[in-house]
Amino acid sequence: MSERISSVETIDVRFPTSRHRDGSDAMNPFPDYSAAYVILRTSAGAEGHGLVFTVGRGTDIQVAAVQALAPMVIGQSVDDLVADPAALARRLVGDSQIRWLGPEKGVVHMAAGGLVNAVWDLAARRAGKPLWKLLADLTPEQVVAQVDFRYLRDALTEDEALALLRAAEGGRAERERQLRAEGYPAYTTTPGWLGYDDEKLARLCREAVEAGYELIKLKVGGNLADDVRRLGIARQAVGPDIRLAVDANQIWGVPEAISWMRELAAFDPYWIEEPTSPDDVLGHAAVRKALAPVKVATGEHVHNAVMFKQLLQADAVDVVQIDACRVAGVNENLAILLLAAKFGVPVCPHAGGVGLCELVQHLAMFDFVALSGSIEDRAIEYVDHLHEHFTDPVRISGGRYLAPTAAGMSAEIRSASLTEYRYPDGPAWSDGPVMAGSSTA
Template identity: 40%
Template sequence: MSQTITKITTHDTRFPLGPGAGSDAVHIDAVYSYAVCQLHTEGKTKGIGLAFTVGAGNELVCQAIEFLAKELVGRDLDELMAEFGEVQRKMSNHTQYRWVGPHKGVVQLALAAITNACFDLWAKERGVPLWKLLLDLNTEDTIALLDFSYIEDALTKDEARAILNSHAIDRHKRESILTENYQGYDTSIGWFNYSDQKVRDNIKKSMDAGFTSMKLKVGSPDHERDLRRAFMVRECAGDNATVMLDCNQQWQMQESIEFMMKAKGMNPYWIEEPTHPDDILGHQTLARAISPIKIACGEHVPNRIIFKNYLQSNAMHFNQVDAVRVGGISEFLVISLMSRKFNIPVVPHVGDMGQIHQHLVLFNHIAMGHEALFLEHIPHLQQHFVNPCQIVDGRYITPQDIGASSDLKCLQNQTICEVN
């Protein structure tokens, strides 16, 4: 029996990290935080939706959630999800709140939390993990979840149907990923404020844990420091390891080109966020200038329209769309479909610490035919989740608990998980 949404509550949750953890060239003092949307029903089932911030402003996202989600109260869940693409379109275009967007910033983060809560509640109501909920949908049900406004010049509904239908024919061949498990890559070896020795120690621990791919934060005013550490990681990890560099938007255009020309010798798999995330043509220029080094970006791209422009401009080689940054799971899926049309791999940024995305990459691979490359792994908040993602031999174990793996212990236990 379908549930009715009876109440919405929000929670400002903040989790300080250990010394140096989470630091990059721009965010030197991050507090990993979630603006949480909690959807209540007549029963005990609650949908939990996350939007990620780094602390300050988290309370503003919670206020926006409370405003935007009002119209969900009294809605039957199955009826809501049967037309969710239209529901999301209306929420994102609210006549007042659109002015402080549109489709970006505080309002878009609120939409992410609301959307993710709806999907979590839906999976719990069906009694299945999110990945299975999505894989059990037929093509038309999937299309109904998505908002195609402003992108049909790049991806029509018919093209999306064709992608899903064509890959349904041989999806059984890709379902082996459910038992083989999805490869991870380790972001936590090389935070910006870690010492050289800590980075070396972390590389050894990471490789002992089965990881063969890892990432180093760069973007220091001292390029020689970054270059030395990049070559150090390559030496420690060995030639067979996959090593990525992440600038977190710190560099100017020419600075980015000059650095990557010097870094070519350590064979980086990609350079992530090499300049400002709104500079689509700048990324296009960079992609040409630093070839064959590839560009990964999308962590700070807030909506499908800007992703459309990146794809149309050949300005990215890896799409790092994040379901707790764009308008939630629904917009993540339509961006993944658009990326599939343009043959660009989706390797999500994990503001959720991989909890939700471990489900989404399985759907991307099985239902859309996306290559199963790897998924970012950041371990710092595992102790705060009711069902933390499980990593064995560097691979995400396919989750079996119902829902989207986004329940937080502090909400379940009604304890304080907020830092003022």
């Protein structure tokens, strides 16, 4: 009998990060970095790991959604799944009843992504390759076959996608050598959380420059006077040549985003990230037009490829920030990378949280080797939280992500960590929740 998926385990795992306000921003004052963690097991004893990143309360909803989709994976032939993850992605996203709860957005879409990513992890382990290498070794035709073009053809056809991938075939080997030797640029958000005091901000900024980072990101949008003071401190700490990006985490409406950012222009911000609702394509276009040459970046909450398509069609973004866990997995992120390449817009992946760095580095590295062929104006976000819980944690050196060498998508959390931080019954939670509740309202 051929190898089958024998079980899908889903674990609610939460890290009490809000105790130190790591990760605090204008919309997320007290996040507990968490995950709906997915383990596929096969009848031959193999495993595929995936996760949906969350920030505390509600992780149980995300777990319920993964479990609701799991029957579409259990019993499937592993050969079939790893040969064509797109077929699974289409079934998960297209289920005619569960689809009503999205469609292609929010909890059910991220649940599909967790399962699809776990299948890619399984596929890469079987192939004995890190995921970025598995993807980079696919032919252009194989990559295109992994993308659902149903809603994208007005911006990107299959033939155009093929042409982009074929054009990148020439330098693949040299870029792979370069990636393995030099890594992929990172930028850091570690210094800039709203909950940190001025001394810590200045110190972490200096340390980031010394560590080799050329782009540092600060959270803004809590209080204008604070933002002016903090950006002044940061700019003084890093000097004029380091790029300073700012991130409002959706706190503003369109007119407010424009007026607030004009007050920060003196500090030469490189990009403004999430100036307003992630759904507001036209709003981002208006903000971008008003604030140029400050760039506009978004993506961590952009819920599917149709939204990215429009951000690009409307000239609404200068920087596409893919997220490994927001959309329906590797397949939809391939679509977004292809769209960004078609429009010539650089991709700087969102990461941080728990596991996001580990997962998304594979997508950026694939893009460099086999699609955009460039690292210019590109960098993967890096935050130095929680990597110790992973069996194949990211490796950072000189402000760069080193290319993973282990087989898989680097998604596996150590079993001791799963035991310790399992919610609500793990020892880390024996004193109950950190915060009773908090709201941005």
